[in-house]
Amino acid sequence: MTKAPSSEGLRPYIEIARIDHWFKNAFMLLGVALAFFYEPSLDLAMAGRLALAVFLTCIVASSNYVLNEYLDAEMDREHPTKCNRPAARGAVSGPLAILEWGLLGGLGVGFAFTLGSGFGLSALALWVMGCLYNIRPIRMKELPYLDVLSESLNNPIRLFLGWFALIPDQLPPLSLAVAYWMMGAYFMAAKRYAEYRTIDDPERAARYRRSFRHYDLRNLMSSIVFYLSMAGIFGGIFVVRYKVELVLAAPLIAGFFTWYMYMTLEDDSPVQAPEKLYRRKGFFLYALFSATVFMALMFVEIPELYQFFQMEAGDLPSLRRLGE
Numbered sequence: 001m002t003k004a005p006s007s008e009g010l011r012p013y014i015e016i017a018r019i020d021h022w023f024k025n026a027f028m029l030l031g032v033a034l035a036f037f038y039e040p041s042l043d044l045a046m047a048g049r050l051a052l053a054v055f056l057t058c059i060v061a062s063s064n065y066v067l068n069e070y071l072d073a074e075m076d077r078e079h080p081t082k083c084n085r086p087a088a089r090g091a092v093s094g095p096l097a098i099l100e101w102g103l104l105g106g107l108g109v110g111f112a113f114t115l116g117s118g119f120g121l122s123a124l125a126l127w128v129m130g131c132l133y134n135i136r137p138i139r140m141k142e143l144p145y146l147d148v149l150s151e152s153l154n155n156p157i158r159l160f161l162g163w164f165a166l167i168p169d170q171l172p173p174l175s176l177a178v179a180y181w182m183m184g185a186y187f188m189a190a191k192r193y194a195e196y197r198t199i200d201d202p203e204r205a206a207r208y209r210r211s212f213r214h215y216d217l218r219n220l221m222s223s224i225v226f227y228l229s230m231a232g233i234f235g236g237i238f239v240v241r242y243k244v245e246l247v248l249a250a251p252l253i254a255g256f257f258t259w260y261m262y263m264t265l266e267d268d269s270p271v272q273a274p275e276k277l278y279r280r281k282g283f284f285l286y287a288l289f290s291a292t293v294f295m296a297l298m299f300v301e302i303p304e305l306y307q308f309f310q311m312e313a314g315d316l317p318s319l320r321r322l323g324e
Contacts (some may be wrong), residue, residue, distance in 0.1 A: 011086075012086035012087075012091040012092050013066075013086075013092065013096065013097070013100055015085075015086050016065060016066050016069040016070070016085070016086055016087060016092060016097065016100075017062040017065055017066055017100070017104070018061075018062060018065040018069075018275075019058075019062065020275055021061070021065060021275050022058045022061065022062075023275060023278075024061070024158075024274075024275070025054060025057050025058055025061060025158060027154075027155055027158040027159065027162075027180075027184075028053075028054060028057060028158045028159070028161050028162030028165070029162060029291075029295075030159050030162065030176075030180065031158065031159040031160060031161060031162025031163035031164075031165075031172060032050065032162040032163070032165070032166060033295050033298055034159070034162075034163055034172055034173070034176070034298075035162070035163050035165075035166035035167045035172075036166070036299075037243075037298045037299065038167065038170075038172075039166070039167055042166055046165075046166055049115065049165060049166070050165050050166065052111075052115065053112075053115055053119060053161060053162070053164075053165035054165075056108050056111055056112050056115075056123060057108070057123065057126070057158065057161050059104050059107055059108035060104070060105060060108035060109060060112070060123050060126050060127050061126065062104050062108075063100075063101050063102075063104035063105035063108060063127060063130065064105075064126070064127065064129075064130030064133075064134075066097055066100050066101040066104065067101045067130060067131070067134050067135070068130070068133075068134050069085055069086065069087045069088075069092070069097075070087050070092065070094065070097040070098070070101070071134050071135070072087070072088075072134070073085075073087035073088045073090075073092075074088075075207065075208050075209065076088035076208070078204055078207045078208040079195075079199070079208050080198065080199070081272075081273075082208075105127050108123060108127070109123050109124050109127050112124070115164070115165060115168065116164060116168030116169070117168075118160070118163075118164035118168050118169065118171075119161060119164040119165055119168060122157055122160040122161045122164055123161065125157050125160075126154060126157045126158070126161070129150060129151075129153055129154060129157065132150060133147075133150050133151055141209070141211065142209070142210035142211055143211060144211045144213075144214035144215060145223065147188075147192075147209075147211045148185050148188040148189050148192065148223070148227075149181075149185055151184075151188050152181055152182075152183075152184030152185040152187070152188045153181055153184070154184065155180045155181055155183065155184030156177040156178070156180045156181045156184075159172065159176070159177055159180050160172065160177070173238060173241075173242060175234050175235075175237040175238040175241065176234070176235070176238040176242075178230075178234040179230075179231050179232075179233075179234035179235035179237075179238060180231075182227050182228070182230040182231035182234065183227075183228075183231040183235075185223075185227035185230075185231075186224060186227040186228045186231060186257070187260070187271075187274065189220060189223045189224045189227055190224055190260065190261065190264040190271050191271055191272055191274065192209075192211075192212075192215065192220055193217065193220040193221060193224065193264055194264050194269035194271050194272045195208075195209070195272055196212060196215060196216075196217060196220060197217065197267075197269070198267075198268055198269065198272060202216075224261075224264075228257060240311075243297070243298060244305050244306060244309060244311060245297045245298075245300055245301065245302050245305060246294065246297050246298070247305070248293075248297060248302075248305075249290065249293050249294045249297055252289070252290040252293055252294075253290060253294070255286070255290070256286065256287055256290050259283055259286065260283075263277075263280070263283065
């Protein structure tokens, strides 16, 4: 790996931190909403703590992005667009990239523990998953199906980060965490499907991502159906056990996943770069509306629904305390 050209200065190192990907930490919002659902007494005084939690999560995520770009440089040169990334075009010095990775990870995880052991351990888990995903000999991103499952595990980890930022000593409902994991796996498998179609050359695809040696369009589509089914099952468990009002959001959520699949099947699909999906204004507005309805229903009570489904609305079950 060559040193960065002096004309570029620090710019390549800022780019590989992928600040434009920080929006993915919006997945913390479900954990935040869940915390307010369980502890309505939480108030705006927690805003400072929450802002710090989001910032530290972004720092840890950037550490993982730096590692990913540096170690993937050779493979990215086989991709039609990722070949323009700073590391792939030789604009990044290896020692400086490793230093950046270590500093960001150390600062993010180190300060995370000031917000409690639950938040600190979740930040550490996010960083460790980045290492397992990228570093040999494990390098999960090269293993079929584990590549999707390991990267999408960051979804429930972010849920935990949002939750522990506000409720540091109890665990959130695990049924929703598993549903969130499988939803992330759906997104990642859709991305793999779109990438495979765009490259349209099995040999080149395998050089870009080794897991593509074992994938084809049929088994990728089959995995998408599996992940979406699992997300629906575990999401249903959460709805039935904790908040049946969320059933009213089911058509919107189904529409969201359907629209996402429709985009996945497009030529040169936009789901290959999820961080740019905001440019699809119709889809983006629909996603915001669906998320808003879901969050609002978390705090609405509709007794008639319990009568309709012949269910009893009971008190929320107690949560497990951290360490049990």
